[in-house]
Amino acid sequence: MDNNLYCVIMCGGVGSRFWPYSRTNMPKQFIDFLGTGRSLLQMTVDRLQGIVPPQNVIILTSVAYKELVAEQLPQLQPEQILLEPARRNTAPCNAWAAWHIHKLNPNAKIMVASSDHLIVRADEFRQRALDAFAFLDSNHALLTMGIKPNRPETGYGYIQTGDCMRGAFSRVKTFTEKPDAELARVFLTSGEFYWNSGIFFWSAASIISAMRRFAPEIADVMDNGSDLMCTPAEQDFINANYPSCPNISIDYAVMEKADNVCVQCVDIGWSDLGTWGSLYELSPKDAHRNVGRNCRIMALESEGNIVATTGEKLVVLSNLRDFIVADTPDALLIMPLAEEQRLRNVVNEIRSNYSEKYL
């Protein structure tokens, strides 16, 4: 396997859209979300077999999750886990990873992946990831995987493809954040639009170069610390300087501005598992179209519910339709699936009027 290939896994999210099943001290990526016996993070790492050497996997996570990551991924060496002292969205996080890896290996090529997404077609993903790395050999590009859409999803960002470069690889014409339903239908039928997966490929040199140009506030911090990267002083430097980076996404800071951005159009069975609704759609259903996670459901005139509990709980539902029932030892949510966008407000209200201990 090519020792120049690296994977950065972003693992710092707090997963409030799945409250109370996902908690501040046990966010979504650490949970066996699909009942497979492996957490989403573990599934993400498992998928990298045959793509990058195991020692070239780097986890970026919050210092709060250091033990969780080490526990779930015992095969990692401590130096493969980078601990963010503060949450600053994806641009600072990818900057640190790029400068760090560039110091390890100036010829490094990096795949960036989220720790809490689902990819159903792992073999197809592996092939396309290797294609993507190969594409970088002849193109000084910032590459993003675009997912062939199968429905007019309004919760995702879309990428419009421009000139075809080679096979599945095209220039990017536009980025469009979450469209309304009508626009999403137009996107779907046009055939030109792909979901923005947040899976990126770039060389360490390319992304560093792009950040110096488009995100100099962040690049300056990392350039100041470049001598300390991969030394015992790195963490102290990051702890002191990372929090001063602007809180900004890599899409907004770099991808929407750079002129060497390309998209690879793939069909890998991807979902960001961003909502209870998406988990419901992806999960096997019983005869009453109910989905259970960790529980046994007795359904009386109850259909279309997603029920997630901790422990082997018996859940009796009567005359409940299309609800989320999410249960943990100290919190219980009962809410229509159609209202799950209110969950963010619920979490905010709990923080303000109840107690942080429930988050």
Add this chain to the structure above:
Amino acid sequence: MDNNLYCVIMCGGVGSRFWPYSRTNMPKQFIDFLGTGRSLLQMTVDRLQGIVPPQNVIILTSVAYKELVAEQLPQLQPEQILLEPARRNTAPCNAWAAWHIHKLNPNAKIMVASSDHLIVRADEFRQRALDAFAFLDSNHALLTMGIKPNRPETGYGYIQTGDCMRGAFSRVKTFTEKPDAELARVFLTSGEFYWNSGIFFWSAASIISAMRRFAPEIADVMDNGSDLMCTPAEQDFINANYPSCPNISIDYAVMEKADNVCVQCVDIGWSDLGTWGSLYELSPKDAHRNVGRNCRIMALESEGNIVATTGEKLVVLSNLRDFIVADTPDALLIMPLAEEQRLRNVVNEIRSNYSEKYL
């Protein structure tokens, strides 16, 4: 206080109508059902202060609940707890208590109470109970407390009063089991009908005499064991012979047949707390008419629910109206209050198709 006055508390119920909040190993009477810090059993015993001497309180319970009773009522001596080896409804249970107490004190007068009912007006109850005992001095009667109805309840039995004997005491004209809604309305407006509370007063001699006449199968068993009552051999005798008694209620076996049955009409704020609906009605409600037990409720467009949890749980409800939400560590019920009569079927189905461990 009159040492001839006794109280028998029937404490063997399994409380399946409150599943899963009430469980086989922790039935309703042992739970702090109203959030007062005292279980219904403890509240029942507390209410007897000033009526019968503490050492004259006798608890009839299942052998399975021996430790629970002793734990909740540490003031009791072991000989105040009688352990039924099998569940045989209220006639055998009251027979044993009567023969046992008669052996202790041939002049005993007995009040019979349920361990899982609620009486809001405890002072009024105490006065009327003392009146009832006094009534027995001049009347060889089997007396039942009749509760002045305040609504056309279809879940209770009704007693029609006959000739007035003295003050609140009358002969009983008829017993009517759960009437339909129309009949219940007629009963309510007639002024002649009272709820059958299951609180009885009789002398040990009177009930023994009545049982010999109307329930000879049970009386024979107890007569055979009368020499052993209150001796170390009593429990062995009961273990061997009690299970052969017919499974029958005291109302059906004796009260509906005897000709010396009287009713004392009272207004003591009584409820049998027989259903989630009755608990809902009796409980204080928040601004959204929700009732919470052991939990904090965040209600979004959610009204009229009763939510009971174990532990201090945060429960977020959205668009849920008039439901029961009953949660324990291994079982969760979500069911409209209007359907709670289905709970018995649910419990039966759990027994058949799931596991006894959930009951």
